[in-house]
Amino acid sequence: MSTGLERGQQPPVDVTEDELAALIGDRALARDDHLNAPGFVIRPDDVQDVLTDLRDEAGFDHLANLTAQEYADRYESIYHLRKYADPTQEVSVVVPTTTDEPVSQTAEPVFRTADWHEREAFDLVGIDYEGHPDPRRILLPETWQGHPLSRGYDQEKPQLVTLTEHANPVQPDHHDDESDTMFLNIGPHHPATHGVLHIETVLDGETVVDVDPDIGYLHRCEEQMCQQGTYRHQIMPYPDRWDYVSAGLLNEWAYARTAEDLADIEVPEYAQVIRTMGAELCRIAAHMLALATFALDVYGDFTAIFQYGMRDREVVQDILEDLTGQRLMFNYFRLGGVAWDLPEPREEFFEKTRDFLDGLPAKVDEYNDLLTGNEIFQIRCHDTGILEPEVAKQYGCTGPVARGSGIDYDLRRDDPYGYYDNLEWDVVTEDGCDNYSRVLVRMQEVEESAKIIEQCVDLLEDWPEDERTVQSNVPRTLKPDADTEIYRSVEAAKGELGIYMRSDGTDKPGRFKIRSPCFHNLSALPEMSEGEYVPDLIASLGSLDIVLGEVDR
Amino acid sequence: MSGATVAGGIDAMQALPAVPLQDTVLLPERIGELTGLDGFGLGGELLATFLAAFIVGNLMLAMTGVAGPWAKRKITAAFTDRIAVNRLGPAGLFIIIADSVRLLSKELVIPENADRPAYDLAPIVVASSALLGFAVIPMGSGIHLADPEVGLAYVFAVSGIASLGLVMAGYASANKYSMLGGLRAVAQNIAYEIPLVITGMSVVIFAGTLQMGEIVSAQAEPLVTIAGVSIPSWYALVNPFAFVLFLVANFAEVGRNPFDTPEAPTEIVAGYQTEYSSVYFVLIYLGEFLHIFLGGAIIATIFLGGPAGPGPAALGIVWFIIKIWGVFFATQWLRSAVPRVRIDQLIEIGWKGLLVLSFANLILTAVIVGVVT
Numbered sequence: 013m014s015t016g017l018e019r020g021q022q023p024p025v026d027v028t029e030d031e032l033a034a035l036i037g038d039r040a041l042a043r044d045d046h047l048n049a050p051g052f053v054i055r056p057d058d059v060q061d062v063l064t065d066l067r068d069e070a071g072f073d074h075l076a077n078l079t080a081q082e083y084a085d086r087y088e089s090i091y092h093l094r095k096y097a098d099p100t101q102e103v104s105v106v107v108p109t110t111t112d113e114p115v116s117q118t119a120e121p122v123f124r125t126a127d128w129h130e131r132e133a134f135d136l137v138g139i140d141y142e143g144h145p146d147p148r149r150i151l152l153p154e155t156w157q158g159h160p161l162s163r164g165y166d167q168e169k170p171q172l173v174t175l176t177e178h179a180n181p182v183q184p185d186h187h188d189d190e191s192d193t194m195f196l197n198i199g200p201h202h203p204a205t206h207g208v209l210h211i212e213t214v215l216d217g218e219t220v221v222d223v224d225p226d227i228g229y230l231h232r233c234e235e236q237m238c239q240q241g242t243y244r245h246q247i248m249p250y251p252d253r254w255d256y257v258s259a260g261l262l263n264e265w266a267y268a269r270t271a272e273d274l275a276d277i278e279v280p281e282y283a284q285v286i287r288t289m290g291a292e293l294c295r296i297a298a299h300m301l302a303l304a305t306f307a308l309d310v311y312g313d314f315t316a317i318f319q320y321g322m323r324d325r326e327v328v329q330d331i332l333e334d335l336t337g338q339r340l341m342f343n344y345f346r347l348g349g350v351a352w353d354l355p356e357p358r359e360e361f362f363e364k365t366r367d368f369l370d371g372l373p374a375k376v377d378e379y380n381d382l383l384t385g386n387e388i389f390q391i392r393c394h395d396t397g398i399l400e401p402e403v404a405k406q407y408g409c410t411g412p413v414a415r416g417s418g419i420d421y422d423l424r425r426d427d428p429y430g431y432y433d434n435l436e437w438d439v440v441t442e443d444g445c446d447n448y449s450r451v452l453v454r455m456q457e458v459e460e461s462a463k464i465i466e467q468c469v470d471l472l473e474d475w476p477e478d479e480r481t482v483q484s485n486v487p488r489t490l491k492p493d494a495d496t497e498i499y500r501s502v503e504a505a506k507g508e509l510g511i512y513m514r515s516d517g518t519d520k521p522g523r524f525k526i527r528s529p530c531f532h533n534l535s536a537l538p539e540m541s542e543g544e545y546v547p548d549l550i551a552s553l554g555s556l557d558i559v560l561g562e563v564d565r
Numbered sequence: 566m567s568g569a570t571v572a573g574g575i576d577a578m579q580a581l582p583a584v585p586l587q588d589t590v591l592l593p594e595r596i597g598e599l600t601g602l603d604g605f606g607l608g609g610e611l612l613a614t615f616l617a618a619f620i621v622g623n624l625m626l627a628m629t630g631v632a633g634p635w636a637k638r639k640i641t642a643a644f645t646d647r648i649a650v651n652r653l654g655p656a657g658l659f660i661i662i663a664d665s666v667r668l669l670s671k672e673l674v675i676p677e678n679a680d681r682p683a684y685d686l687a688p689i690v691v692a693s694s695a696l697l698g699f700a701v702i703p704m705g706s707g708i709h710l711a712d713p714e715v716g717l718a719y720v721f722a723v724s725g726i727a728s729l730g731l732v733m734a735g736y737a738s739a740n741k742y743s744m745l746g747g748l749r750a751v752a753q754n755i756a757y758e759i760p761l762v763i764t765g766m767s768v769v770i771f772a773g774t775l776q777m778g779e780i781v782s783a784q785a786e787p788l789v790t791i792a793g794v795s796i797p798s799w800y801a802l803v804n805p806f807a808f809v810l811f812l813v814a815n816f817a818e819v820g821r822n823p824f825d826t827p828e829a830p831t832e833i834v835a836g837y838q839t840e841y842s843s844v845y846f847v848l849i850y851l852g853e854f855l856h857i858f859l860g861g862a863i864i865a866t867i868f869l870g871g872p873a874g875p876g877p878a879a880l881g882i883v884w885f886i887i888k889i890w891g892v893f894f895a896t897q898w899l900r901s902a903v904p905r906v907r908i909d910q911l912i913e914i915g916w917k918g919l920l921v922l923s924f925a926n927l928i929l930t931a932v933i934v935g936v937v938t
Contacts, residue, residue, distance in 0.1 A: 194741060196741050196742075202834060203830050203831045203834060204831035204832065218745070218908055218909070307904075308831065309831050310904045310905070311822075311903070311904045311905060312822070312825060312829055312830055312831050312832070312904070312905040313822065313825075313830065313900055313901075314641075314645065315644075315645065315900070315901050315902065316644050316645045316646075316901045316902055318645070319645035319646050319647060320645075320646065323646050382902070386903070386904060388823055388903060388904045388905075388906055389904045391906070391907075391910060392904055392905075392906070392907060392910075545907055545908065545909060546745075546832055546833070547829070547832050547905075547907045547908065548907070550831055550832050
């Protein structure tokens with residue numbers, strides 16, 4: 013392999029397409045370029061080899077997503093790789109397998125995050141990953157018949173399983189007489205699981221020995237539903253329901269950005285400013301909730317700090333309600349812009365927003381007094397839930413979780429979209445790698461978001477009246493060229509929220525795959541909590557700030 | 566109730582004639598006199614004692630009834646920017662009735678594998694151990710059931726029985742969360758009972774007696790007089806260090822924030838009480854509140870001068886209730902503002918911190934008292 017890249021050195025940040033082609037060499041059977049990245053088709057038994065080379069020699073250290081799909085003549089696994097240092101550097105590794113024998117080599121030894129992804133691909137599409145350490149279903153029950161996203165799947169077929177065959181997920185008591193450990197089901201109904209999450213835990217006294225998150229209780233076929241909606245209007249309401257705790261606009265932006273790039277739609281600058289402002293309001297609301305519920309997990313009761321978080325979030329919710337007409341499921345973005353202009357009278361809206369921003373520093377001080385300055389809180393959160401940056405990268409962690417581990421990765425800056433490029437703000441990172449750092453990151457991000465909103469409000473206030481275009485002209489029916497593939501992501505409240513879409517020539521996507529940040533962050537929970545105490549497990553789970561609606565989709 | 570006890574109380578009174586705070590006649594005897602029951606020998610005396618116990622028990626239970634469904638909600642709401650119950654009656658007070666009906670009419674669900682006698686006994690043990698403690702507390706206005714010479718030791722002993730109830734509840738529920746909660750409760754109670762008792766002992770060194778009535782009387786002496794206002798020698802003022810130690814150990818002992826690890830919602834669901842419903846739940850809940858009030862009563866008695874306060878001695882019970890509600894208020898304040906410590910940190914604070922400090926306090930008090938007297 014003459015790649016022009018020296019072994020043993022720090023992988024370069026910039027790798028050209030030719031260098032990539034040379035690195036993969038004749039292991040590439042063909043090219044299958046995507047809109048966002050060059051794509052290389054490789055043999056199913058070269059997966060680990062190629063991914064290792066791409067990671068170690070070209071610096072693609074972030075397995076952002078794995079998409080599995082079935083074509084008429086083949087199955088396909090697409091590994092979407094990018095770099096933590098520069099996420100605009102992307103490459104797709106396409107691994108086709110035959111329909112008769114869909115067996116592909118596992119990527120788990122190269123990227124730990126492939127573990128859950130390949131389980132999902134097996135579960136929903138039906139590809140077997142050879143050498144996978146834990147080849148179980150992940151979203152559907154163990155007894156499910158068939159693979160719902162495969163072509164031959166009969167959606168009408170009843171999923172009736174006799175009682176004796178049905179494995180009760182909370183039944184097994186993994187207790188063997190020899191050991192002193194205790195098996196404990198945390199969830200699916202438990203005060204601290206932030207939704208229906210089931211954590212199979214093995215305890216040695218109060219120490220956590222083994223953690224296995226069992227997800228899928230909130231799986232609502234979001235990908236399938238998006239595949240059955242038309243691009244123009246029918247998909248946009250769904251993203252609101254992924255991360256449903258007030259991150260709606262951030263999620264909508266993920267779809268808007270992907271679909272706009274896929275169909276080559278321009279967005280007016282004015283609409284981008286409104287989008288930026290709305291998205292940051294959502295981020296504040298989402299982070300407030302994250303802080304409040306984390307305090308709930310550590311404090312143990314509905315305490316002052318929880319209620320203060322709710323109180324301040326309420327103001328944001330009111331502003332968002334004025335803007336979008338909704339409190340939870342906004343459905344405000346449109347392809348090519350937003351649904352409507354700011355509410356009239358505009359001055360009132362600006363004043364309300366400014367009032368909130370002016371009051372925010374005092375409230376943040378209050379949080380710092382009550383929460384981060386509290387000594388008991390500090391001894392609870394310092395050095396617990398340790399997530400080393402290298403481990404975080406292996407699990408594909410993004411968002412405040414990654415930034416709390418010192419990974420300087422924020423798509424708003426690194427892969428700019430919207431109006432972020434033109435505004436003054438900073439990416440917050442903390443090097444503590446513990447629960448406390450993650451709290452600090454969220455707290456400071458609230459302040460940064462406030463900065464962004466303030467600049468947006470200034471811009472909007474002075475925007476000339478005749479240039480307030482909220483939507484560009486978008487055809488009523490969108491039919492992107494067949495077999496165009498794209499993976500695009502935005503910085504949602506929890507991290508990198510990405511969408512892979514493949515068009516099949518109709519007005520509906522051929523494949524719609526959601527890259528959920530919570531899914532990746534949650535998969536790192538065992539790394540963070542094994543060897544610590546039960547209360548730390550709960551605190552770590554809270555600090556990840558997962559929303560099961562987004563984990564399970 | 567014995568003659569010797571009363572005589573002891575009278576002796577103490579004679580030593581301090583200026584402040585007739587402590588009643589020389591205990592409640593059962595007074596009732597016996599008023600109703601003429603004392604004329605019926607032992608049977609009458611027993612009946613009078615039951616009557617007196619009935620009055621004191623109901624007073625405490627009534628306070629719990631106000632605290633649990635209503636005051637707790639209102640106080641927490643005030644701390645957290647909310648309104649809380651306000652629909653039924655003035656300031657939502659009738660929620661107490663509504664809640665009683667609701668709680669008592671719920672289905673009693675008993676786990677299949679529950680260890681029956683223990684499971685049923687646990688709530689009763691938890692609730693009654695606290696009630697027993699009030700027997701020796703001088704509440705002022707003549708409400709004092711008994712004043713044995715070992716009063717303080719008795720209070721610590723009976724309130725310690727609650728640990729047994731918690732273990733029974735945790736073990737007998739056949740639930741892993743309950744089990745963890747029960748284990749935590751034991752670990753915590755053992756760790757904090759010692760500092761609690763040791764700090765209590767430092768008060769005994771001052772007062773020179775374990776008898777509750779005399780501890781109260783001893784605090785009536787003026788500490789200093791500033792501009793004609795006499796400040797009594799409440800032990801909280803004489804030895805604030807012991808007061809703080811005792812307060813902290815007491816919060817841990819009754820399992821309140823930041824030491825509520827045995828229940829620890831969000832971690833182990835509800836700990837030992839996870840599997841209790843309906844009446845049993847009410848009993849456990851009552852027991853917890855009674856223990857908070859008993860803790861408050863002990864603090865009021867040995868540190869805050871018991872029923873002492875401005876105004877006529879007949880107002881004693883009012884001052885006493887204000888003092889224990891003050892302690893209850895503090896528990897709710899902490900609940901709203903302070904995070905819970907982790908179980909290992911809790912044990913560490915108990916064994917490595919409070920225990921050492923409480924012994925230091927005891928020795929220091931002994932030395933100072935020895936030098937001064």
